[in-house]
Amino acid sequence: MGKRAEIIRNNWFMLGYVFRVVPRYAVVHLFMQALFGLFDVMWGILLIKLVVDAVTISQSFTPVLLAAGGYLLYGSLIQIAAGYVYEIFAPIQLQKLDKAMQEELFVKAIKMDYSRYHNPEFFNQFVWAASQTEGKAAAVLDHAAALLKNIITVSGILTALLVLNPLGVVVVLVGMAARFIITVYSNKVRFRSELESKPLERKKSYISRVFYLPDYAKELRTSRIAAPLMDDYGDANGAMQQVVRKYSPRIIVLQVLNNYVFRVLLMDGVYFAYTAYQVIVLHTISYGTFAAVTNGVWTMGWSLNNLIDSVTAFQKNNLYIRKLRGFLEEEPQMADSSHPAVMPESPKEIKLSNVSFTYENSGKPTLVDINMTIRPKEKIAIVGYNGAGKSTLIKLLLRLYDVTEGEIVYDSKNIKAYRAEDYRAQFGVAFQDFQLFAASLAENVWMDQVAEGDRELNARVVQALHKADFGERLSRLNRGLQTELTREFSDEGQIFSGGEAQKIAIARAFVRPCSVLILDEPSSALDPISEYNLNRAMLEAAGDKTVIFISHRLSTTRLADRIYMMEHGKIIESGSHDELMRLNGSYAHLFQLQAGRYQTA
Ligand SMILES: Nc1ncnc2c1ncn2[C@@H]1O[C@H](COP(=O)(O)OP(=O)(O)OP(=O)(O)O)[C@@H](O)[C@H]1O
Structure with a gap:
């Protein structure tokens, strides 16, 4: 086109x-x-x-x-x-x-x-x-x-x-045509200049953001990162001046031609003189x-x-x-099937068969040949070093991505057979990198609208917050569940500590009826003792739900029915805590390392 x-x-x-x-x-x-x-x-x-x-x-x-x-x-x-x-x-x-x-x-x-x-x-x-x-x-x-x-x-x-005055029209048309051509050309010049300045502007805007946003405030104050950033800003600024120098002369010439030569001189000046001549000397037109x-x-x-x-x-x-x-016009690749399977109501078996996954734009697979069977109501722990692929596995389980190879089956059906929305509703999730929203505490837990007068719903939210060990903190909030979170819209918005915020995110996993709880490092912001207590409480509260949790603290994994140890995108060991300790492999090594640290601490 x-x-x-x-x-x-x-x-x-x-x-x-x-x-x-x-x-x-x-x-x-x-x-x-x-x-x-x-x-x-x-x-x-x-x-x-x-x-x-x-x-x-x-x-x-x-x-x-x-x-x-x-x-x-x-x-x-x-x-x-x-x-x-x-x-x-x-x-x-x-x-x-x-x-x-x-x-x-x-x-x-x-x-x-x-x-x-x-x-x-x-x-x-x-x-x-x-x-x-x-x-x-x-x-x-x-x-x-x-x-x-x-x-x-x-x-x-x-x-x-x-x-x-038909003769005058000729002058005007010539002027108009010339001005139109000049403007189109000068727009092109301006566009080229904008194209060259855009990346520089983006760089400048990124650096300004870094200096003003709270996310970066700590690092800026406790390091010398400001110096290279300010240098970069100066460089971008210098480069923008070069762009101005390169294009401005052409733009000025075009402007003079447009505004002075063709407008003032031809359309206003020459035309004005000509019509004056017509009226005064030739008497062909009236005043x-x-x-x-x-x-x-x-x-x-x-x-x-x-x-x-x-x-x-x-x-x-x-x-x-x-x-x-x-x-x-972008169509989701994960389109739902036209005849989606009916979602079972109680927890069912989840089976991963030969699952591999490679991120788009990444040459290397992040997960390789994962096989896993999670029976209903089992408590499963996934452990491993940073970057082993644990969170990616959770994203596949939630069908945020589709597997590249192999399949994930829920209740004997490939998860693609269900409507994505129905399938995801089976899970209560606390994400590792959760977000709190500028809404009330109740809405941040329920993650939907909560009317102040809806007693039943509010009671459920309170119960979930208690399960997530937030009960005591809740009792100290003047506005209780109506407490506004974040200072985005209100100066009275509540700011919580990292651990408190995490507990609110954990309560989300408890508040809705669901079959499977997924907790991706749910307590990384908590001290080890609180984490152990919280995990125990969580597993008890989870009752007859399947629970899958990721944890770097191996003290909590003792509570799991089965542990999967991951390394470089593969499952390298699996079994109960005792079995893995007897195996004396990577898990046992990691566990002893951590246990030693707590003992000497
Ligand atoms: N969106 C993405 N695009 C490309 N690569 C990604 C993406 N997200 C994660 N990765 C890569 O996949 C690998 C596994 O990441 P993942 O977050 O699953 O690890 P993890 O085991 O949960 O790590 P951690 O314990 O640090 O949370 C990492 O090397 C990471 O760089």
Whole structure:
């Protein structure tokens, strides 16, 4: 598809979206701008001619009075209407538009394959565009409205000039064509300059973020990392100055040609002198026509600028809309089967047969030939060194990724046979890298809306928090379950310690009825004794659920029915704690190392 066709198609797509969501606003906005365009033509040319001719030729006051009255009436009505449309009607409609678009994108984002978020190209291209949509659809309508207004003004003035002073039209058309070509070329130059500055801007923006975001504040204060970062900032800044030096001379020349040579000199100067000559020496046009056409050409000067601006704006919109559509048109690879299997209600066997997995963009498999059978209600521990593949295994179990080879079977069916949503609902999960959200404590545990008056649900949340050893802390919170988390929206938002936050995340795993509990290093922020107590409490609380937990602290793994020891993406040992100790392999070695540390501590 040609570039121009793509620009039109993409802007049309966005305009269509606006018309679907806020049709009344779209029509009213276009109509208002058309009225403004007409206003410029009628009063910028016709009124002037009428008045000046009335004064200099007919010497009649009536046309002047009529023109002034008409001007006042049209002007006042259009301003009152604009006040209502743009101050009252538009803000509400624009909110509606934003909400519709964001909701569509939120739903799409959740359905998007999890793996896509770890593909940097996809993330930069599409996810970023989708997260920046605010106001973008409205902007396309604004540009369309501006285009309509300026087309009306320019074509109206051209028609008037053609009738009043056809020779002058030649001058104007030459000027317009030249200015149009120059603008298109200078846009290209600007685009190249932007393209070269973009990576530098990204680098600068990253470094600024590092200095202001709380996530980096500790390291910045306790290390000398600021020095190389500031150096990098300086380098990026220097490189941006080079870009400016490289492109500015060309841009200045083009601007002089555009604004001075073709606009001031040709369209304003030469044309002005020529029409003055027509009126004073040749007497071929009236004073009224002189005033009207010179003013018309002047009005056309800035209308043309606006017209070119709106064409440029459509080009810019296109870059953005292309990415947005890329995001919207992305189909999840993990599509649900059209005849999904029915999910069993009680815990069932999970079996991994010859499972291997390689991350996209990674040449090496992270998991190799994993075989595992987890019987209902078993308590399973997965242990191993950093990077062994434990969390990846959990992600496969949750079907955040699909296996590259082999299969995972739940209740004798490949997990792909179930609807992903139903399948994942079987699991209560506490992630290693959990997030707390800017919502109430209750909502952070239930992970959905919780009405303050819903006593049953609130009681369940309290029970889950108790199971996660958060009960005592809860009793010290003034607003209890209604406590707002994070300072994102409220200065009174509660900040919890790492361990406390982790307990809230653990409570999530307990709060819903589910068959399998997955706890990925659920207590890494806790001291070893609290961790042991918490794990014991958790295993007891888990009751008749299957439990799979990852832990680096081997004291807790004694409680498991079976332990899998992983290394470099493979299971190297499996069995109960006693069996593995008797085996005297890697697990036993690791266990003794840790036990020794606690004894000497
Ligand atoms: N999204 C990803 N893309 C590419 N490689 C990844 C991705 N996530 C993890 N890896 C790689 O996979 C390997 C296993 O990571 P994983 O997080 O599963 O290990 P782990 O055993 O849970 O480690 P830890 O104990 O440190 O949490 C690591 O080498 C890691 O770099």
